Structures are given as structure tokens and as C-alpha cells.
Amino acid sequence: MNDVMILGDVKEGSLDIRTLELLGVGKKLAGDLGVGLSVVLMGDAVSTVAEQAASYGPDRVYKLEHPLLKGVNPDMWLASLQQACKQINPKIVLLSHSLIGMELGPRLACRLNTRLTTDCIDLSIDPEDGLLLRTKPVSGGNAISVFKCPGEPQLATVRANVFDPAEAADGNGEIVDMVPEIDESMITVESIEVVKEEVVALDKADVVISGGAGLGDEDGFEILQDLSKALSKSFGSVMIGCSRVAVDKGWISSDHQVGLTGTMISPDIYIAVGISGAIQHLVGMIKSKKIIAINTDPGCNMFNVADYGVVEDYEKVVPALVKRLEELS
Amino acid sequence: MKEIGIIVCAKQIPDPEAPLSDVSVNAETQEVVVDAPPVISPFDENALEVAIRLKEELGAKITVLSMGKKVSDTVLRKSLVAGADELILLQDDAFEKLDSHSIASALAGAIRKIGEFDLVLTGRQAGDWDSGQVGLILGEILGLPCINLAREIKVEDGNVVVKKVIPEGYERVRAKMPALVTVSNEVGELRYISRTKMLKMLKGVGSIPSWSAEDLGITLETLQKMGIMTLSSPPDMRRDCQFIEGTPDELSDKLAAVFKSLR
Ligand SMILES: Cc1cc2nc3c(=O)[nH]c(=O)nc-3n(C[C@H](O)[C@H](O)[C@H](O)COP(=O)(O)OP(=O)(O)OC[C@H]3O[C@@H](n4cnc5c(N)ncnc54)[C@H](O)[C@@H]3O)c2cc1C
Numbered sequence A: 001m002n003d004v005m006i007l008g009d010v011k012e013g014s015l016d017i018r019t020l021e022l023l024g025v026g027k028k029l030a031g032d033l034g035v036g037l038s039v040v041l042m043g044d045a046v047s048t049v050a051e052q053a054a055s056y057g058p059d060r061v062y063k064l065e066h067p068l069l070k071g072v073n074p075d076m077w078l079a080s081l082q083q084a085c086k087q088i089n090p091k092i093v094l095l096s097h098s099l100i101g102m103e104l105g106p107r108l109a110c111r112l113n114t115r116l117t118t119d120c121i122d123l124s125i126d127p128e129d130g131l132l133l134r135t136k137p138v139s140g141g142n143a144i145s146v147f148k149c150p151g152e153p154q155l156a157t158v159r160a161n162v163f164d165p166a167e168a169a170d171g172n173g174e175i176v177d178m179v180p181e182i183d184e185s186m187i188t189v190e191s192i193e194v195v196k197e198e199v200v201a202l203d204k205a206d207v208v209i210s211g212g213a214g215l216g217d218e219d220g221f222e223i224l225q226d227l228s229k230a231l232s233k234s235f236g237s238v239m240i241g242c243s244r245v246a247v248d249k250g251w252i253s254s255d256h257q258v259g260l261t262g263t264m265i266s267p268d269i270y271i272a273v274g275i276s277g278a279i280q281h282l283v284g285m286i287k288s289k290k291i292i293a294i295n296t297d298p299g300c301n302m303f304n305v306a307d308y309g310v311v312e313d314y315e316k317v318v319p320a321l322v323k324r325l326e327e328l329s
Numbered sequence B: 001m002k003e004i005g006i007i008v009c010a011k012q013i014p015d016p017e018a019p020l021s022d023v024s025v026n027a028e029t030q031e032v033v034v035d036a037p038p039v040i041s042p043f044d045e046n047a048l049e050v051a052i053r054l055k056e057e058l059g060a061k062i063t064v065l066s067m068g069k070k071v072s073d074t075v076l077r078k079s080l081v082a083g084a085d086e087l088i089l090l091q092d093d094a095f096e097k098l099d100s101h102s103i104a105s106a107l108a109g110a111i112r113k114i115g116e117f118d119l120v121l122t123g124r125q126a127g128d129w130d131s132g133q134v135g136l137i138l139g140e141i142l143g144l145p146c147i148n149l150a151r152e153i154k155v156e157d158g159n160v161v162v163k164k165v166i167p168e169g170y171e172r173v174r175a176k177m178p179a180l181v182t183v184s185n186e187v188g189e190l191r192y193i194s195r196t197k198m199l200k201m202l203k204g205v206g207s208i209p210s211w212s213a214e215d216l217g218i219t220l221e222t223l224q225k226m227g228i229m230t231l232s233s234p235p236d237m238r239r240d241c242q243f244i245e246g247t248p249d250e251l252s253d254k255l256a257a258v259f260k261s262l263r
């Protein structure tokens, strides 16, 4: 069939924005190769999202419905995805670099005996051999590498928030039912319970105030919380972020982490408090419209990427700022 | 109960947290050059810490595997000082810039050669190429249950029980051992080892076994390179920073004005 095939992510009953981004880049690659575009959707009930996906103009939407595909059991999803690849025989397979994509990608690559490139920020076709050119930041973002690998399908996971999402198109894709052959005996990792925690949707924030090792202890986040309250009177949604070190030290949970292995964000304002500006942190916040850095070290790297800098102990300046903002409001 | 066998895969990499002024890109050799001593990749240190805690709790034999063209045993010996029982280096000129599948195959060869084990731990991703593949591929090759992104790992009655990171919080999952788990930083940092302890203990460490491709029964043709076409510097991220100065009170006035202008 030679299609470009993408795996859709479903969030709260509708297509995740990441899938629209995959549709965007998938359409471009399919056009360059002169082949079709397929979307694979998996779950216990995906009819509504399948119709939604079809409205973005792929050639085909494959619907894999099965009670065992409810939630995300990697063993079940992997087996189904592998079967879908076998039937569709795609030339290129794209997954998003989401938690599930990160998990399925390498295992799928191994099962299909092909090579995967993860977390790609650009994809194109080499006109000479039709293989996928995979652009990926490496070394935390200190360098950008382009890879080309043999094997079929050509396989990549795609970073979020890089490609423009597809727009709803005319032409309605055909919806094809596909029955995955899975059963419980194929489950090697058993789910005991899913524990929902209050997680911040950092990528939805207008303002993010992040704390790092420079906070010195857990209480530092309370000071940031005060600032958050003060700022939320004038700005829409203000949330607390952090660096990895703050998570490592157990001061805050990892859903607040900004960066390469945390969340990638582009708020209107990013305030970095006691964060040095390591490359793995920067790649997660560099797209912020305005960056304000508070740090005792005038030579720290965060000042190189900031719009406004304050060289001062945060414990002196932040409480004073909170007081001032409260007086003004 | 019999003590469990834990294999930790730890990669030696250029320090990913070195100051940016010490990092440069050599497009010709396709390498990121870091002017600082190499380190154990950070998430692999997290994996080692998990192994040592399990050893303290249940008793375990910890074997550390590290593979590369040339692995410095001074870097990796730290794992022995921290609490690992055995370090095996997989070294061969042919092990340069291999793709994830080839690395995983070689590690699998070494693990089969070791024979008995209950748990294989890897980092979630290595801090040099940020690939995040070798662990899961290794699990697939060995035919093990695979659990990705552990933030807590326990062993109970022959099972590994893991709190695994998921978008809405965490999922508690269980797999029969032997199993493979990739470790995320939430498990906690590798315990601190003082310099004096390090120097003292290092003296007591004997010679470290080193296995070549041949020792692992790997034919060189099966090893594939990463397929790097180009390696280049990233786009410049610098902005013109306007420094705000004064006493804390003056600073807060000026910052409040900045926020007002950004509304
Ligand atoms: C593969 C990999 C992935 C990674 N992923 C991420 C990621 O997603 N996100 C992330 O953040 N990191 C990530 N890291 C870690 C990253 O390399 C850095 O170690 C980390 O970002 C440093 O955190 P920090 O800036 O809080 O700490 P530090 O680098 O220790 O900086 C602390 C700063 O606080 C300042 N300071 C101290 N006291 C005060 C005070 N009283 N007031 C104001 N300032 C003060 C200091 O001058 C210093 O600049 C990753 C690393 C690797 C290898």
C-alpha cells in the first residue's frame, strides 16, 4: 500500500492536538512521495474520533476497536499496531513523542526489524532513495542531527508543538474497520491501578513561574505560589513550573517539570527563579514570548536567553515584588 | 529467599550538564565535544540507585554493563564504590556510533552470557543522543516484560511492582520477573559518595572484565551505525537581556512596571 501511516492519540474523547500535528506533517510527506495517508485509531470505542479524523482529509482511517484496547495497555496496543502495520504495509509510520509513543516506538521498531528516530523536529524525503530524513536535537539540544536509516517502514516519533496542525479539509477519508487479534494471554505487564493525580497542564498557561535548585528548599515554592496569586489578578492562567533538580530533590512533582524530559511550553511570560539555564531546560521554554530571570549568578546561562534579568537573591526580591503587586491591585 | 540478580546498563557519555561554554559541535567528526570529564549518564545513575536500594532491602547481586568503543573504568568504577558487585565493560572498536538496535543486541548478548538474572534496569534515555530506545529494544530482544518510565520500583514475591509515569498521574503495574524496567529521575539521585571514600575504595577494586564483540559472539556485519547525515549547531537562542537593578524595593517597582507593560 505504501501509505504514510500515523497513530492517533485520543484525549478526552477527541483527537489530541498532537495527532493534528502528525496529520499535518504526514500529509506533506505523503504528498512528496505521491502516496496515501492513513490514520490508525485504537481504543474500545473510537467511532466518533474516527469520523473526526476523517474530516481532516486522510485517505483512510483504520479503526481498531477492542475491549482490551481500553486505556493504554502497551502489550495490547503494540500487538495491535504491529498487526495494523502488517496489513497496511506502510512506507512511513509516525507516532507522536508522547509517553505512549515513546514506549511503543522502540518496541515496534524491534518487532518490525526497522530503525526508529525519536523526538524529531523536522522530517523530509530524500529524493534520491525515498528514505526519510529525520532531524532531531541531540545532546539535550546542543546540536541538531539529521539521520537516515534503512528498513521498512521508516519510523519516527515526532516532538509536540513543532509542526503546524492540519486544518479540516474537504474530501472525507474512508473509514475501515480492522479487527485486532489480541487476547489477555498476551499481557505480560498487569495493571494494578491507575492513580489520577492533580497534574498541571503547563502547556495551557499564559504565565509560568518556575523554580530550580536555587530555591534552596521546598518552601521556596510557597514564595513562588504567592507571586502566582498576585500575578493571576492581571494575567489569565498562571502556573508553577520547575527544573529537574527541583523534582530530584523531592520539592515538587514531576508534572511541573519544564524541559526535554518534562513539558515543552511557550507561554506569554516565563519567569525562571534560581534556574541556571542548562540546555535540557532551555529547550522546554525558549519559545516563551518574554523571559524574566532571577538569579544570584550574573554569569548564569539563563541571562543569555532572557529578556529581563534580575541579579539578586530571590528571597529578597520575590516577596517585595508580591507586596508591590498587591499594593497596585 | 534466593538473592535476586539485577543487571544495570550504564552508558558513559560526555557530561550532558557541562556549562555551555565547554560544549562545541564538530560537524566534521559529527561529534558534540565537551571539555569536561565523561560521566555515567544521569538516568543510569538513577537506575543504579534503585538497584542498590533493592540490594539493601532484599539482598541482590548487581552487575553493571557498560558498552562503547572505549569505556573508562575510572568513570564506571564509581558504580562499584556505590554498591554494585560487578562491572563488565563491553569494548570493541566496532562499538562506535552504533544504532540503538545494535547496542541492544550486544547488551543482550552479554546478558545471555551472564546467564541468570531477575531484573534488567536501564535509564529512560542516554544524555548524549537523547534517544530513549535501547532499554525497550533490549527487553524485546530478550523477550522480557517491559515497563517504561518507572518512578518507583519494588520487588514482591518474584514480581516487580512499578509506579509508572502516565499523563494523568501514575499507574501501578506488576510483571513476573525476569523483566526489564526503564528508570526515570523521580526515583531519586544516586547516593552521594565522598571523594575520600571514592579514592579509598577504588584502590580495592581489582581488574575489570572487558568483553569484545567476538567474546559476545557478535558478527561485525550485524552491527549498524546510527546513520548520521549531518550534525550542526542549533539556532542561536540568545536574547538581549535588559538587567534591572536597585534595592529589592526598587527592583520590585521596576519589575511591577515590566509586568504592567506586558499585560
Ligand atoms: C538527558 C537529560 C534530560 C534532562 N531533562 C531536563 C528537563 O527536562 N528539565 C530540566 O530542568 N532539566 C533537565 N535536565 C537536567 C539539566 O541538565 C540541569 O541539571 C538542570 O536543569 C539544572 O537545574 P537548576 O537550574 O535548577 O539547577 P542548577 O544548575 O544547580 O542551578 C541553580 C541556579 O540557582 C541559582 N541560585 C542559587 N541560589 C539562589 C538564590 N538564592 N536566588 C536566586 N538564584 C539562586 C544559582 O546561581 C544557579 O544558577 C536533564 C539532563 C539530562 C542529562
Ligand SMILES: Nc1ncnc2c1ncn2[C@@H]1O[C@H](COP(=O)(O)O)[C@@H](O)[C@H]1O
Pocket: B009, B010, B011, B012, B041, B043, B044, B065, B066, B067, B068, B100, B103, B121, B122, B123, B124, B125, B126, B127, B129, B130, B131, B132, B133, B134, B135
Ligand atoms: N552503550 C551502552 N552501554 C550501556 N548501557 C547503554 C548503552 N547505550 C544505552 N544504554 C542503556 O539504555 C538506556 C537508553 O539509552 P538510549 O536509547 O541510547 O537513549 C540508557 O539509559 C542505558 O541504560
